[in-house]
Amino acid sequence: MSANRPEGKWDPGQYLRYGGHRLRPAIELFQRIDMDAPKTCYDIGCGAGEIAIAMTERWPSAEIIGLDASAEMLAKGRSAAGGEKVQWVEADIVGWTPNKLADVIYSNAALHWIDGHEHLFPHLMQQLSPGGILAVQMPLSWGQMSHRLLREVLADGNGGAGYGTEELRQSVGRKWVDDGDVYFDRLRPFADHIDIWECHYLQELSGDDPVLEWVKGSALRPVLTALGEAPASAFLAEYGAALREAYPKRSDGATLFPFGRLFMVARRK
Secondary structure, three states: OOOOOOOOOOOHHHHHHHHHHHHHHHHHHHHOOOOOOOOEEEEEOOOOOHHHHHHHHHOOOOEEEEEEOOHHHHHHHHHOOOHHHOEEEEOOOOOOOOOOOEEEEEEEOOHHHOOOHHHHHHHHHOOEEEEEEEEEEEEOOOOOHHHHHHHHHHHHOOOOOOOOOHHHHHHHHOOOOOOHHHHHHHHHHHEEEEEEEEEEEEEEEOOOOHHHHHHHOOOHHHHHHHHOHHHHHHHHHHHHHHHHHHOOOOOOOOEEEEEEEEEEEEEEO
16 A cells, blocks of 8 residues: 555455454444435445445445455455445555545545555545545554564564564554644644544453464564565564563453554544
8 A cells, every 4th residue: 555665465364353353443433424324435445344334234325435455355345245235446545536526435444554644634635525524543553562562573583683674674663653633733724623532442362372463464464475484484483472471361361452543533624
């Protein structure tokens, strides 16, 4: 999705391994869209299409388009119950412009992959019809221990030699989500109502290396693709050990993994 951030192949099964935790914020964002009968709705970065399909149930008369760059994710959406009611489009969000102005543009856990938010968010607002809604959720994971350790092991692991290229380390080191007030200023020229909030979830994960498995479903995807098989295996062993120390399994077998997210809903003037 970005020329400056490495890409990798999405694995729908890995991403949805903790589907309940990943879908909860998506549903909470969807419920905050205050619109009775939109005509055209886009779910950009739709992934496996759960919310795009939910749109067809909430707004049965609307044209619903699910857009994603991953053919694997779109295939999962097409094959799901209700998937035939959605128009599935394989495309990159970068440079995307709809054929006509939208009433709803929804994006859950996708836009943080893209650089240039100072241009992206004003552009998205301008793709809405008057009164249209932009609804976005992005993870606030950059400053969390799990992701700090990811950057530290990439830079200083492997006996101090690090893993991967300097370009990879720089791309992973980029803070991909700004503070809420920054987005408020970006949206304000185009919006007559803005609602921005943060939510921090104390997630209960289960199984062996659950935090590693969580990160493998998202932030680690481009890293592992860029490293290649053998270096990736060594990196995972070292990174997994660091995560186990940072997020120890409790006596009842559960691992607690705090996770923050930034939400925003803006209405076009």
